[in-house]
Amino acid sequence: MxxxxxxxxxxxxxxxxxxxxxxxxxxxxxxxxxxxxxxxPFFAAVLxxxxxxxxxxxxxxxxxxxxxxxxxxxxxxxxxxxxxxINLDSLFISPFDDIFGFKSHFSFDLTRALMQVFSxxxxxxxxxxxxxxxxxxxxxxxxIMTLLDILFSLLFxxxxxxxxxxxxxxxxxxxxxxxxxxxxxxxxxxxxxTGWYISIGVALIEHMGxxxxxxxxxxxxHVTLALESIFLSLAISYKFKLIExxxxxxxxxxxxxxxxxxxxxxxSIIAHQWRQPLNYLSxxxxxxxxxxxxxxxxxxxxxxxxxxxxxxxxxxxxxxxFYNP
Numbered sequence: 001m002x003x004x005x006x007x008x009x010x011x012x013x014x015x016x017x018x019x020x021x022x023x024x025x026x027x028x029x030x031x032x033x034x035x036x037x038x039x040x041p042f043f044a045a046v047l048x049x050x051x052x053x054x055x056x057x058x059x060x061x062x063x064x065x066x067x068x069x070x071x072x073x074x075x076x077x078x079x080x081x082x083x084x085x086i087n088l089d090s091l092f093i094s095p096f097d098d099i100f101g102f103k104s105h106f107s108f109d110l111t112r113a114l115m116q117v118f119s120x121x122x123x124x125x126x127x128x129x130x131x132x133x134x135x136x137x138x139x140x141x142x143x144i145m146t147l148l149d150i151l152f153s154l155l156f157x158x159x160x161x162x163x164x165x166x167x168x169x170x171x172x173x174x175x176x177x178x179x180x181x182x183x184x185x186x187x188x189x190x191x192x193x194t195g196w197y198i199s200i201g202v203a204l205i206e207h208m209g210x211x212x213x214x215x216x217x218x219x220x221x222h223v224t225l226a227l228e229s230i231f232l233s234l235a236i237s238y239k240f241k242l243i244e245x246x247x248x249x250x251x252x253x254x255x256x257x258x259x260x261x262x263x264x265x266x267x268s269i270i271a272h273q274w275r276q277p278l279n280y281l282s283x284x285x286x287x288x289x290x291x292x293x294x295x296x297x298x299x300x301x302x303x304x305x306x307x308x309x310x311x312x313x314x315x316x317x318x319x320x321x322f323y324n325p
Contacts, residue, residue, distance in 0.1 A: 004180065005138075008173055016164045036094045041218045045089070045096070048222035052082045055229035059236070070125050070236050077118035078229055084111040085222060093219075109159040113150045116167045117143060122232075123174055126192060126239070132181040135174060142170045168203040171196055188239035195231025199224050270316070281309055 037045060059075035062068065087108040089096030097103075124139045149161035175196055182189065202224040 005177060008176070012165065012169060012173070015169070019164050034094050034097065035092060035217050037096075037217065037219065042095070045093075045219035045222045048219060048226035049082065049085060051226035052078055052085070052229050055233055056082060058233060066240075068236075068240060070122060070239075073118060073122040073125055074232060074236060077115065077122050080111055080115040080118050081225055081229075084108070084115050085225065087111050088221075106153065106157045109153055109162065110150065112167065113146055113153065113159050113162045116162055116170065117146050117150070119167070119171065120146070120174070123171070123192075126188075126235070127174075127178055129239070129243075130178070130182045130189070132178060135178045135181055138177060139174055142174070146170075166203065166207055168200040168207075172200050186239075186242065188235045188242065191231050191235035191238060195228040195235065198231070199228040281305070 056075050056078040059071045059078060063071035063075060086096075086100050087102045087104070090100040090102035091097070091105070091108060102108075120139055120143050124136060124143070127135060127139070145161050149159050153159045175193060178189075179185075179193065202220050206221055
């Protein structure tokens, strides 16, 4: 398990070294050509932004009503994603450069770092239920590094960690290790994997420049992040539904146990009241046996009566023990 993590970290370090040696200038001062979106790509980009904004409002509203932290964190992650895409479009895509007007590389870097922080905080809160402490510790380390990167950007107007390690790499590292550690994977976890892996795949293709080679001008990243917002919103809702079902089952079990305890107490009271006449009948039998010691038919009747008294006493004990909590 730790060997797998070590191999992944080795390749991430190798990736950073390659980025630093061959693409440092592009990372520090990215100067990409301005892409122009025609009607269909522009409509797809606007629609995707609308889906992401709707997911933001949806998750924040759910947090307001049910106070579940996962909805808040994912709502903030979607909000930072929305702001990141606006900054991306303003810098590199026409006609968004005129519509939005955000021309700051610092704002672009900051929103990207915030997107990573809130996304990882959401993943951390989501994975807590699976009790995978090793993976959660990895998430904590990455979050701390990203926060330090944000602090560095506030001082020097430039991010280091999120520039050299794109957001899809830390997310991939966390999810791949979570997949190894989680023994019982449920539907919400698979929704989470599906949404993120689609985004990671498209982001990797975009980052490596494969789309640029084909000459296609289409908002693949926008559409992918919109799909991811749908999948992850489904994951949260499904998980919350499972939690509610578990709570209902636990409440029903507690209610049943409470009823059994009440019936046990009632049977204890009945048993106490029942003992008195049974003890009295036993004393009557002893006296009759003493008064008529030689009567054979009387002995048989007294023996049968004692058996019935013992049977009644054992019966009430059996009921009382059954309902004993």
